[in-house]
Amino acid sequence: MVGPNGAGKTTTLRIIATLLKPTKGKVEVFGKDVVDQAEEVRRLISYLPEDAGAYPYMTGIEYLKFIASLYGVNEDYVSDGAELSGLGDALQERIKTYSKGMKRRLQVARTLMIRPKLAILDEPTSGIDVLYSLQLRNEIKKKSKEWGITILLSSHNMLEIEFLCDRVAFVHDGKIVNVGTPLELIRKTNASNLEEAFMRSISN
């Protein structure tokens, strides 16, 4: 999902993540209603909010173990998460000592390691530098394919979207104004790149 600030991207993601109830309409995740079957939906998803935090006095590895225990998955998943985070020995340190980039990597690892059917990532690389962003994108792409995870993400970064997404929705004022693969969207709007396609879609 791509859209300007206030377009409704985060609200939509929060509805799908069962945090908010839709004021109108119906939302289903793999056939499960997010309002009536919220607990079942939560077993299928893993949500990464834009400004997600972690418990400052836990170590990185304790945090991954804590999350794994709540999903009822075994230590192998924690090892995968530890590897995915790329934090190495820093996982033994308390989270309060982590930089913003390290925290984000831990959060992405936490979100994907339990292999949800649907991972909801709200601006997964926001606020982190180019190098970490690149590494994270590569990991997201690799693991989603390897573990069969559907990723639903919102982003402002067109490079990220072109790299990660098979299907893109342009959102404006709470509505999807255009949807398709990145190439389809560029063709549909006679644009030279995705950014231009987005601008043309929302100006119409």
Place this chain on the structure above:
Amino acid sequence: MKSSLRSLISKETREMLRDPRIFLLMIVAPIIIFVLLGTVMGYATEKTVQATTFGLKIAIINNDEGEFSRYFIQFLRSFSNGTVNIYPVGTDPGALFQSKIYDAVLVIPSNFTESLAHGKTAVVNTFYFVKDLSISSTVKFSSLNSAVNAFQQQLLAGLLSSAYPNLNVTSLFHIISLNESAILGGREVSFSSINSLLSGAIALIVAPLMIFSIASSLAASSMGIEKEEKTLEILLTLPIKRSYIMFSKVFGAFILSLAGMIGMGIGFYYYISSVLSGVGGRVELVKTLYILSPSALAEAAIGLLLSLLFILGASILISSLASNVREAQAMTSYTWLPILIPYILLMYIDLSQLNSASVLAISLIPASTPLIVLKSYFQGWVAPVIVSFAANILYFGVVLYLGAKWFEGERILSTRVSRKNLLYKLRK
């Protein structure tokens, strides 16, 4: 217990124990404060006793020089461990104070002997030199008054002996002796134990209030940090019952509060022991507690734990309206005032003076079960205990139910009550 609930409780206790703000301020600090207070108070008490033992430095200007003034001076010298110096007739008391040696200057009037011999009051002008406003000064000055009273008693004994030579004057001063004992909960117990219990009664109110205050701060921090660190949003999307989040916070804070209670108990015991040892006494905890039956003690303890659970549940619920730790702590500290005020009143109300309906109504005060149990034990009542337990179980149940519902809903993330918000709404 479900493994997810166990994981959540473990997370709560671990995070709270590792958070230096919580660990130091809410668990270590009360112990340190009591130990420091105990040490300081013990030292101060010891010094006060020493000051009294060392006695006063008294200057006496004897304008009488008769028989009774000589007795009086002799008596003061034997009574006090301090110094008694005599100055001649007409000495200026102001000049004696200039020297800053004396605690008090007594001016014996010229008609002292004559007045006493004729059974008339003799006025001894007494000037105290106040060197500071300490307790030991007050105690010192009161010791002079005791000495004068003792002299009067001796004088009276002398007069009576000379008038009635066959009379045992000493026994006359203790002609009635009270053999005291008390009936408590249908048992006869020594009156000194009751005195000990009554003098420690303040602990009955201070201890639970301190425990509740620390516990509600713990609970508020636990909830506030979840909002402050933005971890609640993730917790709410995990495949766990959302009510477990509330339960784990209540029970996590409960476990730590118990640890805090034990620490505070040790600190409080040290404090009382230090103060009492300063005056040569000691805490007879077992003896004092023995006058309550084991069942009353067990009921009071269970009542305390039940009240604690209610306070924790209410604090979690209230602090979920805040957006950070500071706001959460401020909100809980204001909101448990409605419990604090009736609680203090309850301590001073004599329930036996009230009718049954009023007693039962008072038993409904939230978190009051430990006090109701103890007060009912003295009266041999059962109904107020049952009502208080039932009411507080109900309150705790209601708080848990409301909390579970609140955590199930979506507004827990967006609702925020702060002073700024309230002022803005009021202005609007």
